[in-house]
Structures are given as C-alpha cells and as structure tokens.
Amino acid sequence: MRGGGAARSGEGLAVSQASRVSMQEVADRAGVALSSVSRVVSGHRDVSPVMRERVLRVVADLGYEPDILARSLRRGQTMTVGFVVGNIANPLLAEIALGAETRLREAGYAMLLANSMDDPALDSAHIRLFRQRRVDGLLLSLTDDRDPELAAELARANVPAVLVDRDAARYPGVAAVLYDHASGVERATEALIELGHTHLALINGPPASRPARERASALRRVLRRHPEAAGLVRSGAFSAQHGESTMASLLAQDNEAVPTAVIAGSNQILVGVLRALRRANVIIPKDLSVVTCDDQPLSELFDPPLATISRQPHELGEVSAELLLEQLNGGPARSVVLPTSFRPTESCAPPRQPARRRRGGGG
Amino acid sequence: MRGGGAARSGEGLAVSQASRVSMQEVADRAGVALSSVSRVVSGHRDVSPVMRERVLRVVADLGYEPDILARSLRRGQTMTVGFVVGNIANPLLAEIALGAETRLREAGYAMLLANSMDDPALDSAHIRLFRQRRVDGLLLSLTDDRDPELAAELARANVPAVLVDRDAARYPGVAAVLYDHASGVERATEALIELGHTHLALINGPPASRPARERASALRRVLRRHPEAAGLVRSGAFSAQHGESTMASLLAQDNEAVPTAVIAGSNQILVGVLRALRRANVIIPKDLSVVTCDDQPLSELFDPPLATISRQPHELGEVSAELLLEQLNGGPARSVVLPTSFRPTESCAPPRQPARRRRGGGG
DNA sequence: TGTCTGCCTGAGATCGTTTCCATCGCCCGT
DNA sequence: ACGGGCGATGGAAACGATCTCAGGCAGACA
Numbered sequence: 001m002r003g004g005g006a007a008r009s010g011e012g013l014a015v016s017q018a019s020r021v022s023m024q025e026v027a028d029r030a031g032v033a034l035s036s037v038s039r040v041v042s043g044h045r046d047v048s049p050v051m052r053e054r055v056l057r058v059v060a061d062l063g064y065e066p067d068i069l070a071r072s073l074r075r076g077q078t079m080t081v082g083f084v085v086g087n088i089a090n091p092l093l094a095e096i097a098l099g100a101e102t103r104l105r106e107a108g109y110a111m112l113l114a115n116s117m118d119d120p121a122l123d124s125a126h127i128r129l130f131r132q133r134r135v136d137g138l139l140l141s142l143t144d145d146r147d148p149e150l151a152a153e154l155a156r157a158n159v160p161a162v163l164v165d166r167d168a169a170r171y172p173g174v175a176a177v178l179y180d181h182a183s184g185v186e187r188a189t190e191a192l193i194e195l196g197h198t199h200l201a202l203i204n205g206p207p208a209s210r211p212a213r214e215r216a217s218a219l220r221r222v223l224r225r226h227p228e229a230a231g232l233v234r235s236g237a238f239s240a241q242h243g244e245s246t247m248a249s250l251l252a253q254d255n256e257a258v259p260t261a262v263i264a265g266s267n268q269i270l271v272g273v274l275r276a277l278r279r280a281n282v283i284i285p286k287d288l289s290v291v292t293c294d295d296q297p298l299s300e301l302f303d304p305p306l307a308t309i310s311r312q313p314h315e316l317g318e319v320s321a322e323l324l325l326e327q328l329n330g331g332p333a334r335s336v337v338l339p340t341s342f343r344p345t346e347s348c349a350p351p352r353q354p355a356r357r358r359r360g361g362g363g
Numbered sequence: 364m365r366g367g368g369a370a371r372s373g374e375g376l377a378v379s380q381a382s383r384v385s386m387q388e389v390a391d392r393a394g395v396a397l398s399s400v401s402r403v404v405s406g407h408r409d410v411s412p413v414m415r416e417r418v419l420r421v422v423a424d425l426g427y428e429p430d431i432l433a434r435s436l437r438r439g440q441t442m443t444v445g446f447v448v449g450n451i452a453n454p455l456l457a458e459i460a461l462g463a464e465t466r467l468r469e470a471g472y473a474m475l476l477a478n479s480m481d482d483p484a485l486d487s488a489h490i491r492l493f494r495q496r497r498v499d500g501l502l503l504s505l506t507d508d509r510d511p512e513l514a515a516e517l518a519r520a521n522v523p524a525v526l527v528d529r530d531a532a533r534y535p536g537v538a539a540v541l542y543d544h545a546s547g548v549e550r551a552t553e554a555l556i557e558l559g560h561t562h563l564a565l566i567n568g569p570p571a572s573r574p575a576r577e578r579a580s581a582l583r584r585v586l587r588r589h590p591e592a593a594g595l596v597r598s599g600a601f602s603a604q605h606g607e608s609t610m611a612s613l614l615a616q617d618n619e620a621v622p623t624a625v626i627a628g629s630n631q632i633l634v635g636v637l638r639a640l641r642r643a644n645v646i647i648p649k650d651l652s653v654v655t656c657d658d659q660p661l662s663e664l665f666d667p668p669l670a671t672i673s674r675q676p677h678e679l680g681e682v683s684a685e686l687l688l689e690q691l692n693g694g695p696a697r698s699v700v701l702p703t704s705f706r707p708t709e710s711c712a713p714p715r716q717p718a719r720r721r722r723g724g725g726g
Numbered sequence: 727t728g729t730c731t732g733c734c735t736g737a738g739a740t741c742g743t744t745t746c747c748a749t750c751g752c753c754c755g756t
Numbered sequence: 757a758c759g760g761g762c763g764a765t766g767g768a769a770a771c772g773a774t775c776t777c778a779g780g781c782a783g784a785c786a
Contacts, residue, residue: 022772033736038774046734063519068496069441070772073432073741083476087461089677091659094457098450101478110496113446113476115464133431133473156426240663271664278666296454300603301634301664303641314452385742396766401744409764433742436771 021064030058041066072134081324082112082130083139084123091296092313093141096164099317100139107325109136120144124153131157137324139164146170160327164320167210168335175323175333177316181211181293182218184309184340185263188291189222191342192261193229196350197289200231201259203246203269205238212265215293219263231259238265243272251280260351261289263309267298270306285349291342304346311340384427393421404429435497444687445475445493446502447486454659455676456504459527462680463502470688472499483507487516494520500687502527509533523690527683530573531698538686538696540679544574544656545581547672547703548626551654552585554705555624556592559713560652563594564622566609566632568601575628578656582626594622601628606635614643623714624652626672630661633669648712654705667709674703 023041027034032055039047040055041064058064072078081104085093101111112130116122120143127150130138138161142150145166154161154171161174168176185202192200202219205212216233223231234250236242243264250259264270270292277288284290284304292299294308319336327333386404390397395418402410403418404427410418421427435441444467448456464474475493479485483506490513493501501524505513508529517524517534524537531539548565555563565582568575579596586594597613599605606627613622627633633655640651647653647667655662657671682699690696 024772034773035737035775036735039735042774044775048734051734065491065495067772069432069436070741071774073430073436073743073772074774076741078432080475088451088464089454089458089461091452091454091457094454095452097476098452098478101451101476102480105477110475110477110492112443112473113460113464114468114473115461117465128428129473132428267664274664275666298661298664301630301661303638383742387742397743398745398767399765401742402765405744411764414764430742433771434744436773437742437744439771 020067021062022067023064026055026058026062026064029062030055077136078134079108080110080112080133080135081137081139081321082114082126082133082135083141084114084116084126084130085141086116086118086143088113088115092165092311095313096141096317096320099314100164100321101317103318103321103325107321109325116143118143120147120150123147124150127153127157131159135159137161137328139320139324140166142166160324160333162320162324162327162333165316173333175327176335177320177323178335178337179211179311179316180337180339181214182221182340184293184311184342185215185218186222187342188263188307188309188344189219189231191344192289192291192348193222193226195261195289195348197261198229198351199257199259200229200261200263201250202231202233202263202265203243203273204233204235204265205269207235209238211293215263215265238268240268240272240275243269244276245272247273247276248280251276251282259288261348262291264290264292267292267294267296274302285347287352289348289351291348299343299345302347306347307345308343309340310343312338383430384425385430386427389418389421389425389427392425393418440499441497442471443473443475443496443498444500444502444684445477445489445496445498446504447477447479447489447493448504449479449481449506451476451478455528455674458676459504459680459683462677463527463684464680466681466684466688470684472688474502479506481506483510483513486510487513490516490520494522498522500524500691502683502687503529505529523687523696525683525687525690528679536696538690539698540683540686541698541700542574542674542679543700543702544577545584545703547656547674547705548578548581549585550705551626551670551672551707552582552594554707555652555654555711556585556589558624558652558711560624561592561714562620562622563592563624563626564613565594565596565626565628566606566636567596567598567628568632570598572601574656578626578628601631603631603635603638606632607639608635610636610639611643614639614645622651624711625654627653627655630655630657630659637665648710650715652711652714654711662706662708665710669710670708671706672703673706675701 023037024034027037032051036047036051037055040052083097083100085097088094088097097113104111112135114126116126123142124147127138137159138157140161141164151171163171163174163176165179166176167178168174189200202215204216207213212235219231219233223229234246236246262273264273273290277284282288291307291309294310299305299308316338319338323334323336386400387397390400395414399410399414400418403415446460446463448460451457451460460476467474475498477489479489486505487510490501500522501520503524504527514534526534526537526539528542529539530541531537552563565578567579570576575598582594582596586592597609599609625636627636636653640647645651654670654672657673662668662671679701682701686697686699
C-alpha cells in the first residue's frame with residue numbers, strides 16, 4: 001500500500017459501497033448533533049475548531065456528500081436555471097448555451113436544457129415544467145415571443161428571466177440581450193463604399209424578422225450618407241432558394257445596373273448566391289465582392305475566405321447569464337445590446353470598373 | 364408559531380399573485396386530508412370519484428402545481444438525467460444532445476447539461492455535482508475515458524450511465540453507443556473502386572483516435588478484396604494544416620502515382636485539402652474525386668456538393684437516451700453500434716484515365 | 727462570589743411530498 | 757344478524773437538509 005497520510009483504507013467502510021450517507025449518520029458517528037454537522041458542512045461561523053475538525057473527519061471517513069435536493073427544499077432555492085431553447089442543434093444557440101452554462105456554473109448554478117423544436121406550445125410547457133422544478137431563473141430563446149399564453153406562464157413562474165436574442169418589449173420587467181445587427185452592416189457597407197463600390201445589394205431575410213429589418217435600414221442609412229453610391233434590398237426567406245433566384249435575377253440585368261458588391265443575409269442565402277455565381281461564371285472577388293451574415297463560423301471553408309458580418313454568440317450567452325445572476329442577487333432587470341462586427345477578407349476587393357475612384361492607389 | 368400557513372387572508376387571492384400553493388392548502392380548502400389530495404394528484408387508484416372531483420376542483424381554483432422537488436426527495440428519484448458533454452458547441456454533440464433530450468423528455472425526464480471544455484478534471488467534477496443533485500442517470504461524452512479518477516466517481520454515483528460516442532471497455536457494467544466508422548468508409552471505397560478508381564488515398568486523423576483507426580483498417584480491408592486497386596493512408600491531426608500539406612505532397616508525386624480519389628478524415632482536413640487543390644488548379648471531380656467524413660452537414664455548401672461519409676448524431680442521441688431509459692426501468696446495460704453511411708454526389712466521378720475500365724459507358 | 731455576557735451546542739420545527747398504517751363504513755355470505 | 761373482507765379516508769412518519777431558539781458553560785466584572 002501507499003504509505004503516508006493519504007491512506008485511509010483502514011476504516012473498513014467501503015465508501016464505494018455505501019449507497020448514500022446522510023447527515024444524521026455523520027452526526028451519530030461523530031457523537032454530535034445533526035445541527036452541528038449542518039453548521040460545519042454549510043460553513044457557518046458558529047462552530048469551534050474542535051467541532052469542525054471532528055465532523056470533517058467523519059465526513060471524510062464516510063464519504064458524506066450533501067443532498068442538494070433536501071437543501072433546496074429547505075432553503076427555497078434550487079441553484080438551478082432553466083434554458084428554453086428553440087433548437088440546440090442551431091450552432092448559434094449551442095454557442096450561446098455554452099457561454100451561459102459556463103458562467104452559470106462558475107456562480108454555482110446548474111442548467112436544465114429543454115428544446116422547443118420551434119413549437120410555441122412547447123415553450124410554454126417547458127416554462128411550466130421548470131416552474132414545477134422550482135428553478136431559480138429562466139433563460140429564454142423563444143420560438144414566438146408574441147404568444148400570450150407564454151406571458152402568463154412567465155408571470156406565474158415569478159422568477160427572474162432573461163430573453164436571449166429576443167425582444168423583451170412585450171414582457172415588462174424581463175431583461176433581454178440583443179444583437180445590434182445594424183452596426184455590422186453599417187461597417188460592411190462603409191468598407192465596400194470605401195473600396196469604390198457604388199452598386200450594392202443586400203439579399204435579405206423576411207421583413208418580419210427583426211435582424212432583417214435592422215440590416216435593411218442600416219444599409220439605407222449609410223447610403224443616405226453617401227450620395228455617390230446606390231443600393232437595393234431584396235427581401236425574402238432565409239433560404240438558399242431565395243438567394244439563388246435573387247442573385248440570378250440581379251445578374252441578368254443591364255450590365256451597368258448589376259451590383260458590384262453583395263451582402264447575403266444569412267448563410268443559407270449565401271449558399272444560393274454562390275450557386276448562382278458559379279452558374280454564371282462570376283469570380284469572387286474579381287467580378288463581385290461578397291459579404292455574408294454568418295450564423296456559424298464557416299468563412300474559412302470558402303476560397304477565398306468570405307468576409308463576414310459576425311456575432312459573438314458565446315459572449316451573448318455569458319452576458320445573458322450575467323444579467324440573470326444580477327437579478328438572482330437582487331438586482332434590477334437590465335437589458336443589453338451587443339454589437340455585431342465586420343470582418344473583411346479578400347472576398348472584398350475594389351470593383352472592376354469603379355464608377356468613380358476615391359483614391360489613387362487601388363492596390 | 365411561524366409561517367402560520369392556514370391563516371392566509373383573502374379568500375379569492377389572485378392566482379398569479381400567490382407565490383405558491385401547497386398541497387396542505389388544497390386539503391384545507393377542500394376539507395379533506397392532505398394524503399387524499401396527494402392520492403388524487405399523483406393518480407392513485409384508491410380514491411372515490413366524489414373525492415377526485417372535489418379535490419380537482421380546488422386544485423384548479425387555486426392553481427395548485429405539485430412541487431417536484433419535494434416529490435423527488437420523498438420518492439428518491441428526481442426524474443433528472445445529467446449530460447456531461449465535452450463542448451455543446453460541437454455540432455455533432457449538439458445534435459446528439461437534441462436527440463437525447465427529446466427522447467428523455469418524452470419519458471418525463473429533464474436534462475441537466477454540463478460542459479467539460481475538454482478538461483478531464485471537469486468531467487469528474489460534473490459527475491460529482493450531478494450525483495449530489497441526485498440525478499437518476501448519466502449520459503457521458505467524456506474528454507478522456509482513461510481517467511482513473513473518473514471511473515471511481517462513476518462507481519460512487521451508483522446510477523445507470525451510458526457512454527455516448529465513447530468506448531465503454533474500461534467501465535464494466537456501463538452501456539455505450541458507438542459509431543461503426545468502418546462501414547461508411549467501406550461503402551465509399553467500394554463505390555470509388557466501382558467507378559474505376561485504382562489509386563485511392565485516405566488523409567486520416569491521428570491513429571490514437573478510434574474513428575481514424577477504424578477508417579484506416581476499413582480501407583485496407585476493402586483493398587485486400589480488390590487486387591486491381593491500391594491505396595494509401597496518411598495519418599496526422601484532424602486539422603486543415605495536415606490536410607493541406609498532405610494533399611500537396613500527394614499531388615507533387617509522379618503523375619501516375621497521384622491518387623485519383625481522396626477521402627478526407629474530417630471537415631477540418633477537408634478544408635486543407637480543398638485549399639491545396641485550389642492552389643494546384645485541380646478540379647473536382649474532373650481531376651480528382653473527393654469524399655469527406657463530415658461532422659456537420661456542410662456538403663451542400665460546396666459546389667459540387669461533396670460526397671460524405673456521414674453519421675446520424677440525432678439518432679445516436681435518441682439511442683443513448685433509450686439505453687439509459689432501459690436501465691432506469693430496471694433493464695440491463697446494453698450497448699449499441701450505429702452504422703455510418705455513404706452519400707455519393709457528383710464530387711465522385713470516374714477517373715480521368717481509368718487504369719482499367721470496368722464498364723462500357725462512363726458518363 | 728454572584729451575575730451578566732457571549733459563544734457553542736442540541737433539540738425541534740419546517741420545507742412539501744409520499745406512503746404506511748389504522749380506522750371506519752359498507753356490503754356480502756352464511 | 758353477525759363477522760369478515762374490502763374500499764376509501766385520515767393521521768403521522770418519513771425523506772434530508774436548514775435554521776431558530778433555548779440552554780449550558782466559561783470568562784469577566786462588580
């Protein structure tokens with residue numbers, strides 16, 4: 001056997017055998033009261049060093065571990081947070097969940113995860129279930145934030161909640177973390193104009209989607225500041241089909257009306273765009289500069305790597321957890337908006353025949 | 364006399380206001396015993412229709428909801444399963460988690476999620492934490508399944524466990540769900556040979572990885588059955604760098620030694636391969652057929668869509684949950700191996716100068 | 727020396743259920 | 757008519773912790 005202090009095989013009680021040791025058993029074995037064991041284990045001040053030592057020894061001997069369930073029942077808090085998520089297989093949401101879980105764990109909370117599979121009824125059901133499990137707080141990435149039943153469930157739950165990547169306008173007193181989709185588009189647009197582009201296009205998602213709306217207005221805002229440039233927005237679904245048909249129709253226009261730079265509103269749209277470009281033998285970035293709003297870090301998969309307007313889902317998750325923790329610690333429901341950023345790559349270059357040169361050296 | 368429960372003032376208290384209604388209050392209001400309410404709520408048989416009706420009415424009136432915490436404490440089961448996952452941001456694992464959570468929820472279980480961030484110490488820590496929360500079972504996608512401390516933690520937990528996409532050889536009595544990585548590679552190889560390829564290459568992951576080992580031996584096994592074809596395996600990291608340098612070196616060989624078909628061992632490797640091909644102006648599939656072992660469904664992003672050897676992570680998750688449920692219901696620890704499949708696309712075509720034609724018309 | 731103060735400790739109530747056990751009618755068979 | 761069996765109900769003991777409250781004991785001060 002290994003010599004030295006760590007060896008405690010002698011006691012005879014096979015730790016791995018004992019199914020579960022209760023506080024009462026520790027108390028009996030140590031010859032002290034149950035309440036004293038509780039004080040030692042939960043780290044209260046009012047215990048003498050002798051008592052502490054004595055109890056801790058028995059705790060180690062028996063391999064006692066506190067039962068968080070019983071503790072929760074008595075204390076009225078479970079140190080558990082419920083995360084209702086549309087679909088964890090969505091890479092953006094997975095990264096958010098990772099960030100949130102990490103932060104919550106640091107603070108001693110565990111995270112329950114439930115997928116709604118894009119079914120608003122499941123959203124409500126999960127909130128109800130989480131409530132019955134007495135979670136201390138909720139992180140919600142809801143399917144449909146206009147569901148009235150949901151607001152009721154949420155109110156009944158009566159615990160702090162943070163809407164993750166969703167607007168909280170309909171839920172007074174509930175915090176939210178949102179992306180500022182405009183900032184990334186603004187920066188991308190500025191950069192493209194700076195490169196000399198005067199014909200821009202945004203192949204966008206549906207106007208019903210907040211991100212799509214924000215992106216469209218951001219583009220228009222920048223164009224208003226730059227009379228030398230023009231741009232158009234084509235709304236549709238977040239789908240490859242929309243991307244492909246729209247791109248094809250743009251390419252079919254009169255030569256000088258064809259945009260020299262395109263922003264795709266999602267990776268799905270991008271896929272369609274690339275397909276259309278391939279078919280028309282359009283080369284990136286020689287014939288066309290392309291930027292995409294990525295929902296997963298795929299830029300590197302393309303050649304050239306694609307310039308992206310990107311979010312930081314991990315940070316979003318961390319901030320969501322942080323806001324929830326603030327409320328759990330008694331603070332107010334605070335909301336936060338996170339910026340989106342533009343990461344330029346070689347998929348953006350000056351246009352082939354710049355309508356108007358802004359600088360001498362084009363590179 | 365603290366917390367005088369029965370003395371709640373206000374008969375018709377707004378439901379959304381009352382923080383929480385206990386079974387005792389329901390009993391008082393209905394004028395029956397606490398235990399009778401319990402029987403009605405938990406659906407026992409021995410209750411008269413009158414009693415049931417009477418209790419259920421009050422339950423509805425007060426908006427009573429059972430406290431799962433207290434129930435768990437008493438019943439000794441929490442209807443909760445812990446999922447320890449390396450990193451939920453890994454798309455494969457996210458999909459697995461989705462499948463597992465869905466199945467578990469159907470069976471009435473909730474899922475706690477913890478990320479280990481590829482840190483074996485965290486694996487153990489999470490298992491310990493889950494044990495203290497008295498989870499009924501564990502799903503484990505471990506970082507390092509050779510960690511001895513982990514085996515000890517697992518034994519102490521003393522609950523059913525299923526290793527997800529990990530080998531259970533070291534943990535007697537623990538179930539496992541694994542991919543059969545060989546079958547997909549075998550099918551892909553057969554298909555390529557069928558197309559007329561005689562020079563194959565597998566740009567593989569590290570031999571320390573079980574998937575990589577299985578793939579290599581599968582390739583060799585098929586080649587042994589087909590003397591007319593030859594192939595080579597290049598082991599290395601699951602990285603773009605390995606893919607790029609290996610592909611470049613393969614292309615630099617004598618013309619007739621250059622493979623006409625390549626299998627990339629992961630998407631990361633694929634990225635490197637594609638980069639090398641681009642640089643050498645090699646066209647898919649005209650000059651080279653390419654297959655990849657995808658860990659996320661990216662095939663569609665490429666043009667042409669890439670042929671893939673694919674797994675079904677969602678199914679893996681479901682099966683994992685199913686095996687765990689079997690154990691939770693008293694069944695034995697059963698293990699399962701899931702096949703991988705080959706999905707051919709236009710990225711595979713007959714070689715340019717087939718060393719030997721197998722059929723007349725090659726499209 | 728007596729009393730007061732203050733620190734520790736132990737006993738017991740409590741959190742909200744489930745479940746065992748005893749009781750109480752009631753129906754039925756003989 | 758009476759005892760046995762049975763179904764429905766109420767009471768109370770768990771489950772495993774936390775926390776309040778009261779009491780014991782020691783040191784200090786008058």
